[in-house]
Amino acid sequence: MSRELLKDYAFCVLYTDMMNPTSNKIYREIGYEKIADSVHLGFDKSE
Known part of the structure; x- marks a missing residue:
């Protein structure tokens, strides 16, 4: 998939569990x- 993306774009990003x-x-x-x-931040909508 990365190879295919790089045919049309300058870069691609992979998010991984370090x-x-x-x-x-x-x-x-x-x-x-x-x-x-x-960092993924979540907000409590109840307040």
């Missing part, structure tokens, strides 16, 4: 590199 060493090793092997950490 605590999973197996999948992250595979992602590095196929050319992905860590560029940033992200």
